[in-house]
Amino acid sequence: MKAASSSLRAAFSHCVQQVRSYDYHHYLCLLELPANMRKAAFALRAFNVETARAMDVASDPKIGLMRLFWWQEAIDKIYANKLVEHPTAQALSSVISESKISKAWLKRVVDARINDANRDVIDLPESIEELEKYAEDTASTLLYMTLQAGGIKSTAVDHAASHVGKASGLLLLLKSLPYHASRNRHFSYIPAKVATKHGLLVKEGGRSEIHLDSREGLCDAVFEMASVANAHLVKARELANSVPVEARKALLPAVPAQVLLDSLSKVQFDVFDSRLARGVLGKPPLWFQLKLKWYSWRGIY
Numbered sequence: 001m002k003a004a005s006s007s008l009r010a011a012f013s014h015c016v017q018q019v020r021s022y023d024y025h026h027y028l029c030l031l032e033l034p035a036n037m038r039k040a041a042f043a044l045r046a047f048n049v050e051t052a053r054a055m056d057v058a059s060d061p062k063i064g065l066m067r068l069f070w071w072q073e074a075i076d077k078i079y080a081n082k083l084v085e086h087p088t089a090q091a092l093s094s095v096i097s098e099s100k101i102s103k104a105w106l107k108r109v110v111d112a113r114i115n116d117a118n119r120d121v122i123d124l125p126e127s128i129e130e131l132e133k134y135a136e137d138t139a140s141t142l143l144y145m146t147l148q149a150g151g152i153k154s155t156a157v158d159h160a161a162s163h164v165g166k167a168s169g170l171l172l173l174l175k176s177l178p179y180h181a182s183r184n185r186h187f188s189y190i191p192a193k194v195a196t197k198h199g200l201l202v203k204e205g206g207r208s209e210i211h212l213d214s215r216e217g218l219c220d221a222v223f224e225m226a227s228v229a230n231a232h233l234v235k236a237r238e239l240a241n242s243v244p245v246e247a248r249k250a251l252l253p254a255v256p257a258q259v260l261l262d263s264l265s266k267v268q269f270d271v272f273d274s275r276l277a278r279g280v281l282g283k284p285p286l287w288f289q290l291k292l293k294w295y296s297w298r299g300i301y
Contacts, residue, residue: 003158005127008094009159012039014087015046025256028289032249034148040099040149041250043091043100047071047106047141047189048127050088061117068114075106099149105141112137115125126190126226127168131189136171139253146250156242160251163236164301168257170229174222175260175281177271188212194221202289215270230261240300251301255292259283 019042030041044279045157058064059220078093088287095101112134141207143161147154147259180188188195188210195201198217212218236254243251250290263282268275280288295301 003216007291009076011087012042015036015042015091018049018088018230019068022053024260025288027258028254028292029252032252032292034070034150034246034249036055037146037250038149040095040101041146043095044101044142044149046088047092048109048138051110052138054113055117055146058128061282065114065117068110071110072114075103075110086286090268096148100143101148105145105148108137108141124195124205124208125189127191127193128225131170131173131191131225132166132228135166135173139166139169139172143250145168147179147247150246150250152247152250154244154247156239157244157247157251158237160239160243163232163239164251164254164257167229167232167261168253169235170232171257171260171264173274174225174229174264174271177212177222190221190225191219194224196199197221209279215272219269220269222271226261226264226269228256231260233258237301245299248299248301249296252292252296254301255280255295257289258290 016027023045026045030045038159049268051068054067054071055061055064058067072091074086077084078089078096078223084090084093092101092106105242113213116134119125125134140162143165144158147157147161147287152185177188177190190200190210192201192208198216198221200210200212200213201219202211236251240248260281263276264271276282283291
């Protein structure tokens with residue numbers, strides 16, 4: 001019994017370290033959660049880190065896909081009460097047994113990652129709506145599960161969480177553009193419609209590709225997409241008065257989303273500006289932590 005307890009503690013410690021290392025701004029958000037949500041939230045965020053990074057850490061895209069398929073199978077095993085030898089999976093299993101997290105939501109996250117990974121480098125998303133759905137299936141779904149772990153059932157909070165997740169997901173995709181451009185200069189999360197509108201879509205050899213040569217066009221495209229994210233944040237905050245007080249800390253990811261939006265605005269939406277890579281989302285770490293604490297203390301997001 002002691003060995004099992006020690007193993008579980010090690011699994012949750014692993015989850016905390018993973019989130020702190022690879023998703024620091026959300027790590028700080030999770031520290032503000034009440035105890036009945038915090039443990040589950042770290043397991044869920046660690047699961048998100050695992051699936052979000054699967055393609056990035058793999059030397060071959062096929063290996064990255066194999067990791068994602070492994071997580072699909074791991075979820076099935078967890079719900080069948082089978083042991084999965086992986087610290088994040090062990091922590092998830094514990095959380096699922098305690099909080100009855102929906103299997104469909106966990107599957108939705110992995111399926112969204114697999115569909116994205118299967119997208120050919122020249123198979124661009126057609127519209128911003130496609131990216132909004134991807135953000136909903138990943139970032140918003142993560143918030144739904146965190147709320148479920150806290151035993152919170154509210155149509156208003158689910159509605160707000162949907163908007164916070166969409167804003168967060170879209171903005172983090174924008175922040176990742178330089179990274180994806182460095183891996184393949186034609187690959188991008190800029191939708192074809194937006195790219196065409198701002199002169200970034202070039203036809204070569206009978207196929208359309210995004211070229212990031214026009215910095216002005218890129219900034220305009222980023223501004224258009226960031227404006228959609230901003231609209232989601234506005235809608236989420238319009239719902240604040242109908243969101244139960246005990247649920248508001250789960251929506252604190254709205255704060256880093258707003259910080260990133262403000263940082264993008266400061267650099268005129270140039271995602272290649274080096275200032276965005278400094279500190280936490282372009283802001284000094286202490287400043288970010290104090291801002292987050294202030295929002296948490298006031299019970300707002």
